[in-house]
Amino acid sequence: MDQPTVGILHPGSMGAAVAACAASNATEVLWCENGRSTASAERAVRFGLTPVTTLSELLGRSDIVISLCPPAAAEDLARDVAGHRFTGAFVEANAINPERVQRIAALLEPDATVVDGGVVGSPPVGGKAPTLYLSGPASATERIEALFAGTAVRTAVLGTEVGKASALKLSYACFQKTSRVLVALAVGVAREHGVDQELIEIASRRTDSYLSEPQYVAKTAARAWRWGPELEEAADALAAAGLPPEMLRAAASTLARWNDAKDDGELTLTDALDRLARP
Template sequence: MNSEVITVGLLHPGSMGAAFGAQLRRRNVRVLWCMDGRSSRSRARAEDAGLEGVQNLAQLVARADVLLSLCPPAAAVDVAQQVAACGFDGGLYIEANAITPHRVREVSGLLPGTVVIDGAVVGSPPVGGKQPTLYLSGAPDGCSQVASLFAASDVKPHVLGAEVGTASALKLSYSSYQKVSRILAALAYGVADANGVADELVKIAGKRGGSYLTETGYIPKTASRAWRWGPELDDAAALLREAGLPDELMRASSGVLHQWASARDRELTVAEALALLHVDHGREGHDEP
């Protein structure tokens, strides 16, 4: 695949998507995005990344050789349905969202004339020298084409095999551990803080290398990303059920994230983030008639 004559349609320019688009632009790949219904923040990210806007999804689908789907996990199948309704056929569709292998195969079934590649991003957006890995699985030729798109960029492709769903299984396995660990760290710090021993907790954690308990500044970041992380953990719970493993911990973690729903993309202090988790157990079940 000659990157200089390929047109990629990006769905959509969030923080990860815009950063991926910028990496492609540095390799002279033409990158389109759909402006219809998108926020001013999306527009600003797209402009900063050097992406070319089109008015609607039909125009994007008609002009793109490759579609890269990087959207909130809960919307992944809906986005694929919209693409299918626009008649995308014969191109390459990279399903790079954190969803279950079953849902990736559902996306593939929606696009029967398209090569669907299962993609999974592990790591932070490729900004400021950060180099996330883009795990790939699916048709070997398709995986090779995707890998060539990102050659010599800060996105590092890694092909896992020919079965669609393998990359997503790896992503959910890793991200479920990582995200639940962040949630547990926030709750542990919250209960320590409520009892006046937060500083001592951090000192104890500091004696062990790499403990999330020492990264208290990440608590507000977890809160602001909860709207995306919750659906991802719901998919992780579904994957556990499919494997015959207990899913209660994952579903409970998703429930904690739901309490942070109002924190979407907000800049909070640690105290403000923890306050959103407080539950008044004394009032539960005692509403006056």
């Protein structure tokens, strides 16, 4: 198969590094310099990307376009691409929800073939190797797999349904990103009382992730009646320390959906999730 020409929209820290990996199996990787910052231009030069002056030129020359931009801009960017009647493969790789991906697919099809993508991991530099999860038409996901073959970007295909890759990305982000914020709150309130080092020492005894133990959700549900008030108390402590309490109040509100499961030792994971979704 001939090597494709690839366009990247836009070369941020993740996009530029991913594009540089794609360059291994592409004729060239284009980026549009119109309206981009000096930092973007410097990044593009550093990663060996080829500048073009207009979006029209980029789309006209590209067989595959990868969209990696701030989530809020994803649909507007797709709308711009749709206005040029792009006919290649469009990889929607932004951290957006499945419904938005499906709206974008509706904008671009049938002219373009849309592949849903979700990058999990850090930019592929300095030995980092993120995974690009893909879902969409098999012929198109195969092209994207080939584009990143042998590079620091691993690929994994989740099926033909557009939206699955984004669902996986955001499901993981729910935990991974929020847990980092919880660390800041926990250490912040501990520091206020001079026990932050002791907190870190307690945490260091446990090295695995709660996300890998979903069976514990049922136990959480059974204990929610007392965990919720405990988190309300913790939220009060955060507020007293000048830290934002809203996240813990939201967690307490979530736990309240399980109040009728008080001390239910027979509760299963399925039961707990069903109650959470349909209180």
